[in-house]
Amino acid sequence: xxxxxxPDIHITxxxxxxxxxxxxxxxxxxxxxxxxxxxxxQGLQLLLKYFSGDTLVQxxxxxxxxFKRSQSSFNLRKPSVHWSDAAEYFCAVGGRGSYIPTFGxxxxxxVHP
Amino acid sequence: DAGVTQSPTHLIKTRGQQVTLRxxxxxxxxxxxxxxxxxxxxxxxxxxxxxxxxxQRGNFPDRFSGHQFPNxxxxxxxxxxxxxDSALYLCASSVRxxxxxxxxxxxxxxxxxxx
Numbered sequence: 001x002x003x004x005x006x007p008d009i010h011i012t013x014x015x016x017x018x019x020x021x022x023x024x025x026x027x028x029x030x031x032x033x034x035x036x037x038x039x040x041x042q043g044l045q046l047l048l049k050y051f052s053g054d055t056l057v058q059x060x061x062x063x064x065x066x067f068k069r070s071q072s073s074f075n076l077r078k079p080s081v082h083w084s085d086a087a088e089y090f091c092a093v094g095g096r097g098s099y100i101p102t103f104g105x106x107x108x109x110x111v112h113p
Numbered sequence: 114d115a116g117v118t119q120s121p122t123h124l125i126k127t128r129g130q131q132v133t134l135r136x137x138x139x140x141x142x143x144x145x146x147x148x149x150x151x152x153x154x155x156x157x158x159x160x161x162x163x164x165x166x167x168x169q170r171g172n173f174p175d176r177f178s179g180h181q182f183p184n185x186x187x188x189x190x191x192x193x194x195x196x197x198d199s200a201l202y203l204c205a206s207s208v209r210x211x212x213x214x215x216x217x218x219x220x221x222x223x224x225x226x227x228x
Contacts, residue, residue, distance in 0.1 A: 106154075
């Protein structure tokens, strides 16, 4: 069975500081990995995805994530956070033969001015 | 290129009523999935439609049913509404290619409140 763990329920950073959101997954084969962002009351927007190839993936809004197979991790990073980045972030895992991604419980990002 | 659209945006119903939510997928997508997201929780998979048939289903009762039309749009129906059905209902569209699923793109959701 596939699963995703986002260890941090809340993360608080100051505007301009760097950010790293953690994601660990469990999947029996090569995973497809996703990060989504959700603003309050809105749908999920895809930030980036990893299917294969380069393990450092660039996404929208200045985000990047690195796939580390040995650590079963897919952490999301941003060098300088903006106040508009405050939102809920979901990591998800899927893969070949798995039509439905499994979501983590989310990390709420709070940005202080 | 229009993304995934959902209607209505908000809905208020009373217990025991029935509701229908609608979703139009992103252009070129043939698969629609529905999710329920309670406040402060992650999306929970309800079911997925492809080629006008329900292909996979999550752990939801039969009160939740759906339909996919030839133009790939979809409806989610919920009968005998309960207070616990209050949630944000998300539609996601994707392309099913061969043995695996491509990336899911989500709509803005329909906020359902059951009183």
